[in-house]
Amino acid sequence: MGAFVSNRRVPTPVGQIEVERAIAEIRAGRPVVLLHGSERFVVSAVDTLERAGAEELELAAKGSACLVLSAPRLRRLGLDRSESGCVALPRIDVDRVQHLSYEADARIDAPVAGLTPLHVGALELMRLAMVLPAAIILTSAEAEALLPHLLSVSLMNLNAYRVGRRAALRIVSRAQVPLEGATNTEFVVFRGGEGLRDQVAVIIGRPDLSQPVRVRLHSACLTGDLFGSLKCDCGDQLRHTVGEMAATGGGILLYIDQEGRGNGLSTKIRAYELQARGYDTFEADEILGHGQDQRGFDFAADMLAQLGVRSVRVMTNNPSKIAALKDAGLDVVSDHRIVGRRTDHNVRYIAAKRDRAGHYFEHDF
Ligand SMILES: Nc1nc2c(ncn2[C@@H]2O[C@H](COP(=O)(O)OP(=O)(O)OP(=O)(O)O)[C@@H](O)[C@H]2O)c(=O)[nH]1
Numbered sequence: 417m418g419a420f421v422s423n424r425r426v427p428t429p430v431g432q433i434e435v436e437r438a439i440a441e442i443r444a445g446r447p448v449v450l451l452h453g454s455e456r457f458v459v460s461a462v463d464t465l466e467r468a469g470a471e472e473l474e475l476a477a478k479g480s481a482c483l484v485l486s487a488p489r490l491r492r493l494g495l496d497r498s499e500s501g502c503v504a505l506p507r508i509d510v511d512r513v514q515h516l517s518y519e520a521d522a523r524i525d526a527p528v529a530g531l532t533p534l535h536v537g538a539l540e541l542m543r544l545a546m547v548l549p550a551a552i553i554l555t556s557a558e559a560e561a562l563l564p565h566l567l568s569v570s571l572m573n574l575n576a577y578r579v580g581r582r583a584a585l586r587i588v589s590r591a592q593v594p595l596e597g598a599t600n601t602e603f604v605v606f607r608g609g610e611g612l613r614d615q616v617a618v619i620i621g622r623p624d625l626s627q628p629v630r631v632r633l634h635s636a637c638l639t640g641d642l643f644g645s646l647k648c649d650c651g652d653q654l655r656h657t658v659g660e661m662a663a664t665g666g667g668i669l670l671y672i673d674q675e676g677r678g679n680g681l682s683t684k685i686r687a688y689e690l691q692a693r694g695y696d697t698f699e700a701d702e703i704l705g706h707g708q709d710q711r712g713f714d715f716a717a718d719m720l721a722q723l724g725v726r727s728v729r730v731m732t733n734n735p736s737k738i739a740a741l742k743d744a745g746l747d748v749v750s751d752h753r754i755v756g757r758r759t760d761h762n763v764r765y766i767a768a769k770r771d772r773a774g775h776y777f778e779h780d781f
Pocket residue numbers: 633634635636637638648650653674675676677678679683684687688697701731732733734737765769775
């Protein structure tokens with residue numbers, strides 16, 4: 417593999433910039449205006465809502481705000497829902513909003529209104545910003561006073577964002593980075609893709625691209641990868657992958673910005689707090705409003721394609737990763753288990769992945 421750095425310039429369209437700015441606003445705790453035709457909504461994230469911000473919203477809302485929640489969260493609140501919905505908020509009371517959005521024992525019997533495309537867009541914006549899927553919505557008539565101060569983003573641009581990010585995915589830099597146990601290693605950094613940061617392809621040794629290449633898609637896990645947390649198997653899997661690739665003719669490890677199965681670090685740590693109270697890894701995510709797994713691996717397949725890989729031997733226990741690579745047109749020649757230590761702290765996590773998400777594990781738990 418040569419020292420080629422892609423010069424393919426994909427100009428960032430204005431729409432992409434608009435959405436990137438909206439993501440930054442939401443993460444900073446400021447509302448944004450979401451536009452669709454002549455409709456406008458002011459959207460605020462519950463996750464980043466401060467008391468002062470809530471008071472400002474309350475002044476503008478005049479009693480007609482609503483709280484958009486995802487279908488898993490509404491089910492958790494005791495409602496029989498297969499779609500997200502909107503709970504009326506006669507008052508924007510931070511404690512009540514937080515209670516409804518992520519407390520484990522919260523229940524409601526209030527009516528839940530169906531959603532317009534703008535409500536759905538609000539949840540998509542929360543997902544892109546990697547904050548909890550809960551948003552306060554004000555219609556523009558109520559929020560007239562706020563509008564001039566806020567950033568606007570169109571629903572059309574929001575919905576096109578993911579496709580644009582995928583089209584813009586490109587290599588921006590690459591260099592040798594010798595690793596312990598794998599001195600012949602190159603880091604190739606891609607801009608674009610999923611999450612809020614750059615993605616990395618770690619090329620170990622000199623894999624022969626004319627043959628099936630050993631590959632691992634590894635979602636970022638700060639606690640496990642960097643600190644050796646005993647709550648999951650990520651750190652071991654990462655290091656075993658590097659060791660195994662170095663010992664067996666090389667391979668490519670994609671390190672993807674999908675902390676907490678794509679839910680973000682703050683949500684993962686909230687989920688850990690729920691797990692300490694007895695909920696398993698998937699129940700905890702559901703309490704916080706997330707579906708079972710919101711990661712997409714199509715970007716990862718694009719990274720491989722840009723590196724010239726067509727045929728792979730995947731190191732994973734996760735059937736969705738295998739299916740995603742096949743769907744993206746890669747030839748998946750084989751798959752191969754990659755396991756970590758079993759500890760008293762991770763045994764439930766691994767068992768839940770096996771029992772609830774169909775991950776392959778050879779041992780019994
Ligand atoms: N939401 C949530 N994410 C977690 C939890 N524990 C670990 N994670 C995240 O789960 C992801 C694990 O990713 P991967 O190592 O790619 O693993 P996987 O989907 O189990 O698949 P394979 O390891 O390939 O079998 C990382 O993003 C972790 O941060 C948890 O309890 N809740």
